[in-house]
Amino acid sequence: MKTLFDKVWDSHVVRKIEGGPDVFFIDRHFIHEVTSPVAFLGLKNRGNSVLYPQRTFATADHNTPTLNQHLPVGDPLSANQLKALQENTAEWNIVHWGLGHRKNGIVHVVGPENGITLPGATIVCGDSHTSTHGAFGAIAFGIGTSEVEMVLSTQCIMQPKPKKMRISVNGTLGFGVTPKDVALFIIAKLTTSGATGHFVEYAGDVFKDMSMEGRMTVCNMSIEMGARGGMVAPDEKTFEYIKGREYTPKGAEWDKAMEYWNTLKTDDGAEFDKEFSFDAAEIEPMVTYGTNPGMGVGITKNIPSASDIQASEVTFKKSLDYMGFTEGEPMMGKKVDYVFLGSCTNARIEDFRAFASVIKGRKKADGLTVWLVPGSHVVEEKIKEEGILDMLTEAGFSLREPGCSACLAMNDDKIPAGKLAVSTSNRNFEGRQGPGARTILASPLVAAATAVTGKVTDPRELLKPELV
Amino acid sequence: MAYDKFNILNSTAVPLPIENVDTDQIIPARFLKATERKGFGDNLFRDWRYHSDGAPKENFVLNNPIYGGKILVGGKNFGSGSSREHAAWAVYDYGFRCVISSFFADIFRNNCLNIGVLPVQVSADFLDKIFKALETDPKTEFEVNLPEQTVTILSTGEQESFDINSYKKSNMMNGYDDIDYLVAMKKEIEEFAAKRPF
Numbered sequence: 001m002k003t004l005f006d007k008v009w010d011s012h013v014v015r016k017i018e019g020g021p022d023v024f025f026i027d028r029h030f031i032h033e034v035t036s037p038v039a040f041l042g043l044k045n046r047g048n049s050v051l052y053p054q055r056t057f058a059t060a061d062h063n064t065p066t067l068n069q070h071l072p073v074g075d076p077l078s079a080n081q082l083k084a085l086q087e088n089t090a091e092w093n094i095v096h097w098g099l100g101h102r103k104n105g106i107v108h109v110v111g112p113e114n115g116i117t118l119p120g121a122t123i124v125c126g127d128s129h130t131s132t133h134g135a136f137g138a139i140a141f142g143i144g145t146s147e148v149e150m151v152l153s154t155q156c157i158m159q160p161k162p163k164k165m166r167i168s169v170n171g172t173l174g175f176g177v178t179p180k181d182v183a184l185f186i187i188a189k190l191t192t193s194g195a196t197g198h199f200v201e202y203a204g205d206v207f208k209d210m211s212m213e214g215r216m217t218v219c220n221m222s223i224e225m226g227a228r229g230g231m232v233a234p235d236e237k238t239f240e241y242i243k244g245r246e247y248t249p250k251g252a253e254w255d256k257a258m259e260y261w262n263t264l265k266t267d268d269g270a271e272f273d274k275e276f277s278f279d280a281a282e283i284e285p286m287v288t289y290g291t292n293p294g295m296g297v298g299i300t301k302n303i304p305s306a307s308d309i310q311a312s313e314v315t316f317k318k319s320l321d322y323m324g325f326t327e328g329e330p331m332m333g334k335k336v337d338y339v340f341l342g343s344c345t346n347a348r349i350e351d352f353r354a355f356a357s358v359i360k361g362r363k364k365a366d367g368l369t370v371w372l373v374p375g376s377h378v379v380e381e382k383i384k385e386e387g388i389l390d391m392l393t394e395a396g397f398s399l400r401e402p403g404c405s406a407c408l409a410m411n412d413d414k415i416p417a418g419k420l421a422v423s424t425s426n427r428n429f430e431g432r433q434g435p436g437a438r439t440i441l442a443s444p445l446v447a448a449a450t451a452v453t454g455k456v457t458d459p460r461e462l463l464k465p466e467l468v
Numbered sequence: 469m470a471y472d473k474f475n476i477l478n479s480t481a482v483p484l485p486i487e488n489v490d491t492d493q494i495i496p497a498r499f500l501k502a503t504e505r506k507g508f509g510d511n512l513f514r515d516w517r518y519h520s521d522g523a524p525k526e527n528f529v530l531n532n533p534i535y536g537g538k539i540l541v542g543g544k545n546f547g548s549g550s551s552r553e554h555a556a557w558a559v560y561d562y563g564f565r566c567v568i569s570s571f572f573a574d575i576f577r578n579n580c581l582n583i584g585v586l587p588v589q590v591s592a593d594f595l596d597k598i599f600k601a602l603e604t605d606p607k608t609e610f611e612v613n614l615p616e617q618t619v620t621i622l623s624t625g626e627q628e629s630f631d632i633n634s635y636k637k638s639n640m641m642n643g644y645d646d647i648d649y650l651v652a653m654k655k656e657i658e659e660f661a662a663k664r665p666f
Binding site: 014015023037042048062084118144226256312429 | 582657
């Protein structure tokens with residue numbers, strides 16, 4: 001009896017080392033401009049070659065501007081990294097979707113979009129949010145640059161097999177509660193280190209009912225509770241999503257793959273090292289109040305007191321201090337300066353649809369800066385096709401070009417020091433969105449409600465009249 | 469070939485008793501723009517270490533001349549967040565060869581092991597003893613003994629063992645890395661790859 005994770009992991013072990021890690025084969029490798037240049041340099045210095053260029057895919061995203069992408073990149077250091085990616089991929093015959101390419105976008109958005117992400121595959125990238133791809137029943141996780149070099153030169157990495165955890169959420173999510181809230185809720189329960197050393201399988205009604213995009217959001221955030229990655233067993237929804245995409249197997253190969261994919265589920269009675277189970281009814285729209293993703297509460301709740309939480313008091317108080325918040329005060333109604341809809345967590349078409357559902361017929365709040373950054377050009381095209389762009393424009397918003405943007409602020413999209421942002425991204429660490437920036441993590445619905453009121457707002461209040 | 473061999477390290481240490489120190493603090497994203505692995509030590513803990521005008525923050529431990537050494541002692545869940553190996557490079561480049569904590573984030577631990585920084589995980593109690601020893605005397609010396617897998621507070625003799633995978637231990641002691649190992653098994657990898665369905 002095996003878990004889904006066991007099945008995929010065990011089938012990729014090339015060699016087991018006694019008392020050591022497994023030599024683990026990688027099917028798909030994503031690279032981007034920030035964590036790959038030193039890896040290519042290392043490869044060259046050692047006199048190695050790229051073993052399987054066809055298994056590696058490159059896109060530019062972390063550094064890229066979100067305005068005027070047709071112009072040369074202004075920051076010379078960013079431009080230099082983009083050039084290095086261009087040259088390295090050309091030298092080694094690696095597919096590269098650079099700036100301006102119609103398939104360009106955030107690595108974890110373009111992978112699934114193009115059918116590179118497949119069930120039962122092993123996927124790595126020099127980026128911790130590689131866990132996103134677990135939504136398809138793949139084992140996907142972030143690696144360091146030494147490992148990027150390892151995969152380029154040998155298509156393998158050396159890893160001890162992580163432990164297994166299952167998180168079940170059963171029942172039905174409440175009105176206005178999104179996959180992002182599910183993720184933030186779980187992390188708040190488990191803390192930012194609660195799943196360290198483990199690979200998580202998400203199970204239960206909530207994930208069965210969830211769209212592929214929602215599953216990607218949840219798996220994306222797995223790293224924020226310390227997990228190596230998260231995965232959801234592939235089902236009809238998964239197969240329907242990937243069918244016909246550019247890199248998906250076709251014809252007889254598809255049929256053969258389907259035979260295998262249908263075996264990818266946890267056997268009854270298979271054991272996990274840890275199990276958690278939650279009731280969907282407990283979850284409400286979530287917001288974070290501190291400086292790690294585990295510091296989150298339901299939007300109607302107050303910030304907890306130091307005595308109520310597990311972290312050390314010093315760390316907790318340092319966190320609140322940074323945010324300019326105090327113990328016990330409500331989150332709702334806090335005046336916000338910036339709203340960011342974007343990142344590999346929430347920059348897919350579903351997220352823009354959700355945002356639009358709230359702002360429709362309303363206006364952007366005065367004095368607020370709102371950055372709406374699609375995850376890829378494909379998402380951008382859909383936003384235009386579906387009339388969402390018109391809705392945004394009418395409400396006073398504008399759309400930027402795709403990239404990681406203010407999620408990690410490696411480009412010009414930085415929240416100024418001391419300003420408060422509601423962000424759909426994945427991290428609220430000190431300075432994450434720019435030196436001194438203060439970040440509240442939330443869903444696209446909360447971001448939209450905030451974008452029209454200028455303060456932290458429960459989207460259910462705005463959506464209700466239309467529902468009744 | 470990749471890094472210095474690690475056997476026994478005797479050194480003073482720098483205490484950073486904060487939980488959940490994430491890699492964005494160890495090295496902020498805006499300093500990840502190099503295409504070569506050098507100079508990262510200057511930006512280690514950049515925003516905790518310097519004001520925005522570049523003046524050092526006097527109350528940050530790296531700016532306190534009382535503390536120094538090749539060992540960094542951090543709070544629980546050290547190195548969480550981003551997978552950036554630059555964080556480990558910055559730690560190494562600054563001059564640390566060992567990080568001690570009661571709990572490490574997975575990717576950071578891997579990155580350290582891959583570049584020659586030894587992550588030593590001790591119990592919460594022992595970590596507390598280390599912090600107390602440093603509070604009492606900033607010049608306290610420690611011995612990190614990789615062959616014996618022990619860490620000792622030399623002033624008191626208090627000692628604790630730590631775990632390390634035997635393969636990684638031998639790599640660290642010999643200065644080898646995984647790439648050397650994997651390249652040597654290329655034929656086996658190619659045979660395996662030929663059987664993969666996609």
